[in-house]
Amino acid sequence: MVSQTSAKFEESLKERPKKRPDKNRKLSWLLLAPVLAFFALLNVLPTLWMLGLSFYDYTLTSYKAPTFTGLTNYSDFVKNEQLSASVSRTFIFLILAVIAQTLLGILIGVFFWKNDKMPGRRLALTLFFTPMVVTPIATALFWKLMLDPTFGVVNYMLTSLGFSRTDFLTSSTLAFPTLIVVDTWMWTPFMALMTLAALGSVPKAELEAAAIDRLPIWRQITSVIWPHAKFILMLGILLRSIDAFKTMDLTYIMTNGGPGDTTELIALSLYRFAFKSFKLGYSSAVSVFLLFIAIALTAIYLYILNAKKKAEQTE
Amino acid sequence: MKADDVFAANPELDIEPFSSLVKNTYQVYPDGSGIRWGFPQMPDTQGVFLRKDMLEDPKEQAAFKQKTGKDLPSTYEVLSNIEFDDLVEIIEFFHRPAKGMYGTALMYSKEYDFFSCAYYPFAYSTGGKIWDPETNNVYGILNSPENEKAMEQFVGLKKYQPANFAAFGIGDMIDLFTQGKAFSAWQWLAVGKFMSSDKVPADKVISIPLPKWKGNLIGAMGGQPWVINAFNDDDHMRVAVDVLKWWYTKETQDKFIKENGGLPWSAEGAANPEYLEVAHYVKPFLYMLEEGRSQDFWHLPEYAEMLAVQQAAFNGYATGQVKTAKEALEYAAAKQQQILYKAGRTETPPPDNVDSLKI
Numbered sequence: 308m309v310s311q312t313s314a315k316f317e318e319s320l321k322e323r324p325k326k327r328p329d330k331n332r333k334l335s336w337l338l339l340a341p342v343l344a345f346f347a348l349l350n351v352l353p354t355l356w357m358l359g360l361s362f363y364d365y366t367l368t369s370y371k372a373p374t375f376t377g378l379t380n381y382s383d384f385v386k387n388e389q390l391s392a393s394v395s396r397t398f399i400f401l402i403l404a405v406i407a408q409t410l411l412g413i414l415i416g417v418f419f420w421k422n423d424k425m426p427g428r429r430l431a432l433t434l435f436f437t438p439m440v441v442t443p444i445a446t447a448l449f450w451k452l453m454l455d456p457t458f459g460v461v462n463y464m465l466t467s468l469g470f471s472r473t474d475f476l477t478s479s480t481l482a483f484p485t486l487i488v489v490d491t492w493m494w495t496p497f498m499a500l501m502t503l504a505a506l507g508s509v510p511k512a513e514l515e516a517a518a519i520d521r522l523p524i525w526r527q528i529t530s531v532i533w534p535h536a537k538f539i540l541m542l543g544i545l546l547r548s549i550d551a552f553k554t555m556d557l558t559y560i561m562t563n564g565g566p567g568d569t570t571e572l573i574a575l576s577l578y579r580f581a582f583k584s585f586k587l588g589y590s591s592a593v594s595v596f597l598l599f600i601a602i603a604l605t606a607i608y609l610y611i612l613n614a615k616k617k618a619e620q621t622e
Numbered sequence: 623m624k625a626d627d628v629f630a631a632n633p634e635l636d637i638e639p640f641s642s643l644v645k646n647t648y649q650v651y652p653d654g655s656g657i658r659w660g661f662p663q664m665p666d667t668q669g670v671f672l673r674k675d676m677l678e679d680p681k682e683q684a685a686f687k688q689k690t691g692k693d694l695p696s697t698y699e700v701l702s703n704i705e706f707d708d709l710v711e712i713i714e715f716f717h718r719p720a721k722g723m724y725g726t727a728l729m730y731s732k733e734y735d736f737f738s739c740a741y742y743p744f745a746y747s748t749g750g751k752i753w754d755p756e757t758n759n760v761y762g763i764l765n766s767p768e769n770e771k772a773m774e775q776f777v778g779l780k781k782y783q784p785a786n787f788a789a790f791g792i793g794d795m796i797d798l799f800t801q802g803k804a805f806s807a808w809q810w811l812a813v814g815k816f817m818s819s820d821k822v823p824a825d826k827v828i829s830i831p832l833p834k835w836k837g838n839l840i841g842a843m844g845g846q847p848w849v850i851n852a853f854n855d856d857d858h859m860r861v862a863v864d865v866l867k868w869w870y871t872k873e874t875q876d877k878f879i880k881e882n883g884g885l886p887w888s889a890e891g892a893a894n895p896e897y898l899e900v901a902h903y904v905k906p907f908l909y910m911l912e913e914g915r916s917q918d919f920w921h922l923p924e925y926a927e928m929l930a931v932q933q934a935a936f937n938g939y940a941t942g943q944v945k946t947a948k949e950a951l952e953y954a955a956a957k958q959q960q961i962l963y964k965a966g967r968t969e970t971p972p973p974d975n976v977d978s979l980k981i
Contacts (some may be wrong), residue, residue, distance in 0.1 A: 389981070457786065477786045548670075
């Protein structure tokens with residue numbers, strides 16, 4: 308009798324997970340439907356449309372109807388050394404800017420973390436994060452004004468200190484580094500914020516234990532802080548990388564890709580193809596390329612998140 | 623919508639222009655077809671704005687005479703026929719960067735058509751051409767020795783300008799001149815009203831046509847027409863035509879020209895003595911609008927793409943990214959030939975190395 312009841316109970320247990328997820332699944336799909344429809348309409352369809360267009364010769368200013376040209380747009384893109392230079396320049400911008408922002412962000416983040424009882428800390432943090440919340444267009448405009456050799460405050464200060472006027476944005480050697488400096492000014496607070504979040508994720512007990520054990524600072528960093536902080540910090544680096552790869556507003560306003568093409572990043576080139584020359588087929592092919600780069604960066608990001616999950620499960 | 627159709631129904635809108643430049647620049651497409659699509663709105667030509675007060679200063683006149691042995695011209699009559707070399711001599715005389723006064727300002731910006739339009743008079747007036755409108759060929763025409771020399775001369779004027787000269791567009795020139803930091807500015811005459819300020823009042827400014835190169839002068843055309851959208855419904859079409867009728871009334875044109883810095887472009891307007899006296903920039907504007915005195919370029923749908931290519935290359939030369947004018951012209955010519963060839967506008971392919979060209 309007991310064994311029969313127990314057997315029934317076990318069977319009911321087996322059945323339950325089957326039925327309940329079915330109900331939940333339906334409800335889940337129902338709740339997800341509006342979002343999915345929205346996503347499909349505004350994201351999937353345009354992406355597929357763009358993918359399709361990339362195989363066509365289609366220029367809005369031309370009298371010709373779109374014609375299927377296969378991989379011509381892609382081969383044109385690969386053959387065009389001017390555009391390859393633009394892609395390389397974008398990667399150089401990304402690497403230099405993200406490295407600078409990460410190093411400075413870590414330094415500043417650690418400073419605020421260590422000095423959590425510093426008077427005026429909250430106000431300092433609020434002011435420090437301001438560049439990050441100002442729109443990039445506004446940032447670009449006021450930096451452009453500040454760096455103007457004739458009317459700008461930066462040159463006014465330089466000449467007051469006895470230096471000669473410096474042409475930051477139209478010098479073919481200074482324009483690119485200047486953009487990196489401005490991008491770093493704008494986004495270092497973000498990396499500092501990520502550093503603070505990362506350091507905040509380190510359990511206090513472990514830090515206290517490390518202090519009691521008098522672990523040398525480098526051991527504290529490698530054995531206690533880094534294992535916890537690395538996921539958030541890596542996430543910050545990846546988000547910045549994706550964002551830096553798409554940079555357009557800063558270059559468009561400050562230099563318009565110039566002087567010559569020394570600050571022409573790929574997103575600005577894409578803008579020109581699509582909205583100045585109206586070459587929709589060609590610009591779609593360039594967009595597909597950019598999409599793959601973004602997907603690759605996102606894949607790295609997901610890999611790291613999964614690694615975190617696995618690490619947590621192991622613990 | 624074809625302007626010719628609107629003119630047929632509203633003959634009062636078909637106004638005789640001052641010169642064929644108005645019709646060919648703002649109305650006709652394709653070039654030479656005689657088919658009109660546009661309605662003249664605000665034609666524009668180029669000139670040079672000068673500090674009249676500095677030219678008229680007796681001390682400056684004496685110093686100039688002592689330095690060069692020549693009289694410093696200060697009247698429109700003399701200055702409107704000045705040779706390029708003579709104007710540069712005056713610019714050099716007034717170039718005093720240590721005192722915050724630069725000799726001149728021209729447009730070299732990569733933005734829109736700033737560099738190109740400022741450079742074209744240097745090329746056109748010294749025998750250069752930028753393309754062949756019959757065959758739609760650019761390569762071998764734009765990259766010519768004449769254009770190379772003209773570009774070197776144009777960029778050579780940077781020594782009389784502030785360090786960021788290569789970023790100058792219309793607005794930057796207005797700022798520089800009206801803040802009293804430049805003796806002269808090569809500028810569109812349609813912005814003449816804005817080339818003065820409290821610091822540099824209008825009575826201290828004189829504008830003249832572009833200088834001549836051994837007696838030759840061909841400027842670039844600016845400005846824009848009205849056009850009517852062919853997809854308008856009947857109501858909007860009627861309103862569009864009504865706006866044009868209002869725009870061309872004497873009252874509106876009076877207000878536009880006398881109070882708001884507009885310029886006369888019709889045969890009747892150009893003959894109106896009131897318009898001629900309204901501001902110093904009207905005379906040079908009409909001078910530059912005379913037959914053959916200015917010319918427009920590329921009435922083609924590929925315009926924006928062709929322009930972007932040469933703006934980057936030319937600006938690259940001005941800023942030192944591109945080492946020589948020859949390289950900049952070679953790059954622009956090859957890329958433009960490729961654009962036109964791909965668009966099916968010419969049968970002549972670009973040079974074989976076009977894809978490997980970089981600035």
